Amino acid sequence: MSKLLVVEDDAKIAAAVKRGLEFEGFTVDVARDGDDGWWMATESEYDLMILDVMLPRRDGLSLCADLRVAGNWTPILMLTAKDGDAAQTQGLAAGADDYVTKPFSFPILIARTRAILRRCQHTNVAPLEVGSIRIDPASHRAWAHGAEVQLTHREFAVLEFLARHAGQTVSKDAILRGVWEFDFEGSANIAQVYVTRLRRKLDLPHGTEHIQTIHGVGYRLIDDGR
Secondary structure, X not given: OOEEEEXXXXXXXXXXXXXXXXXXXXXXXXXXXXXXXXXXXXXXXXXXXEEEOOOOOOOHHHHHHHHHXXXXXXXXXXXXXXXXXXXXXXXXXXXXXXXXEEOOOHHHHXXXXXXHHHHHOOOOOOOEEEOOXXXXXXXXXXXXXXXXXXXXXXXXXXXXXXXXXXXXXXXXXXXXXXXXXXXXXXXXXXXXXXXHHHHHHHOHHHOOOOEEEEOOOEEEEOXXXX
């Protein structure tokens, strides 16, 4: 049974989400502000955290970023305003794995929650190597030039998808279909956000270029030969 943490300051929304998730078989804890969310996230182990962006004492974006800096890589699903494109982008940049816009459809929230949890439980045992990049799907660990790289679950999923299609050019839409696993409400450009994040973590520190941009087509993961 998966254990979830919901950090939401609106009492009615928090209660409704808790009831709905528990009805679906999840164990759910609730925090009503960012500081309590931080304390609960660092004191207990969760399979997934659902964070509202607008929180008192410590907002959801700061909470997400602080957890990542502290080495907490529990998957995070952000709740953002309908017109909150900036918050959605900032949340992904802070280390969130996905987002759902308010007001949200509860079936969509459940679908995204289950999709993230499925990816986290993926146990395809064969490690993958492309040049100096090595990933282990069973443990969700990745290395570049022999050094382990900390990736969010969504970043790892995008990298694994590219690695399983190494040498092939894959479109943004193909990445969405392969990684998000169901109809995605946002723009296909979200794939570009994750590719940028992967480049920053895998290539930029070493002056390499494993992920090529094929303009007008998509991306290709290659052995850069270094």
